Amino acid sequence: MKWLTLLMLLPLAGAAVIAVLPKGNEKAAKQSALVTTLVVMTATIAMAVGFQRDNVDLQFVEKYSWIPSFGINYALGVDAIALVLILMSTILAPVVVLAGWNEAHGGRWSVKTFYILILVLETMMIGVFAATDVFLFYVIFEAMLIPVYFLIGGYGSGERSAAAVKFLIYSLVGGLLMLASIIALYVMSGAQGGHTFDINKLSQLQMSSMTQNLLFLGFFIAFAIKAPVWPFHTWLPDAAQSATPGTSVLLLGVLDKVGTFGMIRYCLTLFPEASKTFTPVILILAVISIVYGAFLAISAKDIKRLIAYTSISHFGFITMGIFAMTSQGQSGAILYMFNHGFSTAALFLVAGWMISRRGSSTIADFGGLQRVAPVLAWTFFLAGLSSLALPGLSSFVSEFLVLVGTFTRYPVHAIIATFGIVLAALYILIPVQKALHGPTTPGNENLKDLNLREKLAIAPVIAIIVVLGFYPSPLLKVINPAATHVISQMGFTDPAPTNGGK
């Protein structure tokens, strides 16, 4: 069964259905979108059940010739890393649709268009993780910008056009660098046994270390912008501030993961030597991201920007884990990608509800929300706790794995990064205090608490956060073989206990 193609076609089919719906029937559009995303989620879970977790090769492989004269194939396949991310994306999609039931209103275009864009985006989210042909990956990587551009620019708030353009240009610059590298790889493959874009064949290319370094940078900068890693981050706060909450969830939760996913799948696989060369620099960038993002989050006045900054900090952790080259770091980073999707989704969706009720996203405009809307407030608090990696919630497991894994090889980096956990307490508790505690600010007295639809949307997210905090092993068992495989491909083994030099 062609699972991956099926997964990619389902949302497109849903989009087609929405497109032919009668004009103005917004409710039907929403319902169709919800049903479609739920079907995709179910299908993904059904596929995941058949995944052989001890097999590190690509699974569910499909391959068709697409543009034969250039050796381009439509080739799909997933390893555990891609599977976990696809799973995360397809679980988040129905949550986003349900949570943002009314966020398409007041957009520049119709509600129908909004959901068509969301569904098209979902297809691409699956495709970008599943593609095993570098050209196909590149096409989807760039094509994803289109729906997101329209989602931000058409349905966002504030200076949405400017933010959308900033996002687009940033991403295009990175994409172009990557395109140059891809073309170089293609040309070299021609000289070494036939033109191809197949990632497995490309990873066996012989090239000088100078070439490898340059090509690595082309890929890495593209992914660093996407992730985003300091100093390529400034598009994210603007985009997150202007986008609708649902779009932001997809943007931070899924699209940014393409960056860190790409680092593992493309940077490490295609350029192992260059990866080693650049590891010291990248680790420093990652540590800076962690601390820097946290500091900016502490000083943020706008709640959406705050969440965006916390994400920069979290992506620092992920990047650090990837390049620490230990099985704990790698598994932790992959698990972190999954967990971050849900903790950010929780934070953003709840923040979105707060904002839509109050009509402002400035933290200082809230106050005393816990008395007025307790369920809303407690959900936000819980999401915040997940973001500050409280033990017992899912992010703790991944964050601690990253720290421990990094410590065994790069203790100094890990020590500096650990200071991030104190900063995390500050950047979560400060807005919690300002928005939820204290006397009720005038204008907030009549804010409504969560309704049934919103509770239904957030409940699965919270459940995942709590359950995976105490019982992450099912997921870790899927991730571990892949993480170990990556490490051993790079020629690394975990450092043995040092006994402190005795």
Place this chain on the structure above:
Amino acid sequence: MDASNYLYISALLFTIGAVGVVVRRNAIVVFMCIELMLNAANLSFVTFSRINGDLNGQIMAFFTMVVAACEVVVGLAIIVTIYRSRRSASVDDASLLKR
């Protein structure tokens, strides 16, 4: 007679046409200057045809004449239309495309 003299005349005619296009404001005059340049080119083509002893240059000259004819049709129509609406045939007045 040396064929290159035709080329000198052609260059002279072309220069006169070019200067006319740059310095004159009246659209009709500019137009006539453009025709002058085209015909200068035609003269060159014919001369080259003569020098090389084949018909390629003459064929090109016919092409040029056809193009020039089309151009006159379209160009004059535009000029007349602009004159009708703006009561002026000065090319400097027709700078609306700037914005």
Place this chain on the structure above:
Amino acid sequence: MNTSQSLVYLIALPLAGAALLLLGGRRTDKWGHLLATALSASSFGVGLYQLSQMLGRSTEARPVSQKLFEWINVGTFNVDAGLLLDQLSICFVLLITGVGTLIHVYSISYMSHDHDRRRFFAFLNLFIAAMLLLVLGDSYLSLYVGWEGVGLASYLLIGFWNQKPAYATASKKAFVMNRVGDMGLSFAIMIAFATMGTVSFAGVAEQVENTSEAALTGMGIMLLIAAAGKSAQFPLQAWLGDAMAGPTPVSALIHAATMVTAGVYLITRSNFVFDAAPTAQLLVVIVGAITLMFGALIGTAKDDIKKALAASTMSQIGYMILAAGLGPVGYAFAIMHLLTHGFFKAGMFLGAGSVMHGMNDEVNMRKYGALRKFMPITFATFGLGYLAILGVPPFAGFYSKDMIIETAFNAGGVKGIILGSVTLLGAGITAFYMTRVMILTFTGTKRWDEDAHPHESPWLMWLPMAVLAIGSVTSGFLLSRGDALVNWLHPLFEHHEEHEHHLLEPIVVSGLALTMVAIGVAIAFVKYSRQEVANIAPENVSVFTKIARQDLMQDRFNEAVFMRPGQALTTTLGATDEAVIDGTVRGVGQLAMSSGSALRGLQNGFVRSYAALILVGAVALIAAIWVVVQ
């Protein structure tokens, strides 16, 4: 090791209570507090059952464990969710669930008028569960979960009335300072894994002898930082005074009897690390000694009854940490003082709550006075606790504190003399400030506000106080009779019996301590009982009093050294991000736009200038070709 399938119920019962009450919402308002109390009591019952089982086994077979499930398993980093109940943790289990249940009972009445009583009980149950996980976890990582869990519960309970901004700030301060300590614990775990390849208590204990002293010292110092954060020890002590913003039962349970003693638990639990790392051990002693003086000095100047008691808690935990830092001889005494302190300090806090209950939530002792007649039971129970903390024989504190002072003197050399003197002096100051609290609150003249109508509290409140008072009287005697606790804990700690050189005979130490206490009491009497007490704190006091009133400048220090620079840093980084990094990006955009608009000048719309440009361009091109060809 034996396994027991019932350990999990210790935690599961209160956790279920918390979950049920939080998710159940208003539906559970009517009976939520009863359920929470019952669950806490049943957890205590399970604890008693475990104790009886344990007593029935031989010494070696006493510890029991239970593996719950595989938790985190990556490469060589294998941590199971496992529980371990041994002689040390059973002491804590009984203290937590026992005192916890009493405080549940007390709170039923104390919080009866509060709109959110159900939520309060849910948090109490959450705290009990987290604290039990802390003492039952069989690895540093499981302990970490409980460690932050109690931090969360403490945050929620300190900020229970967070509609008052000051209280919300206090809770945030407590959580953040605790997180600094938690960072220490993270480091300790990382060091353990990187050097020994394991994070379980058993594994680390086994690997200690193969590990260099440098690594163990590092781990020890990190554990000390963790303990300092949780137990309000120097230099992370500043949050405890503000934590009194929470309802008084919370102060009694979390910030006196149980959570703040977690640091002592951590150090005694990690005895194998500290025994192999003398430098870290010395630091533990120093931190304990500093804090015990620090807390005592703050205690002398506080007019807020809860803050005075909080300062006293800080000081008493200083005693425990100091004892734990003295090595195998001290661990048992640290735990003994911890247990007796759990009784008398919780009792006194509940007494303070009872006083506040009768005095319209007034906390300023200068507005009390002569309450003895109006609250006889409170006076009696508080008084018994007072005698216990002073160390008057035969009350509980006498046994535990005297042992610590004695052990400190016997530490040997100059160290012993210094530590002994500090603990003695601390005992004297303790006597002074506790007598002050007694006099200001219960004796002297009435200094109340007009609308105060002091009255004795209902039986639901005084019953727990009475039980704790009985504990304050008897626990020391019971625990030290025939060295009961020392022998009970003995198998866990490596004892070296060679240090039998007594600097001072036990009887001399007791005599000295009692003399110091008598002096402290006498000074307090002269100062507060012989003269009128102003009901507004006098302003013309010595500079020392002023400093002590401001908690020895701890907040100013933190503000000047961490907060202000931190704020400056965040502001600067925010501005830099905007101006430099985003500025560079926007600069590139600006460059494209400005070069575009410069070139736009050429597009002036004049056909003739276009034509001229074309001409010039063509001529230039031809010239260029001509030059090249030539």
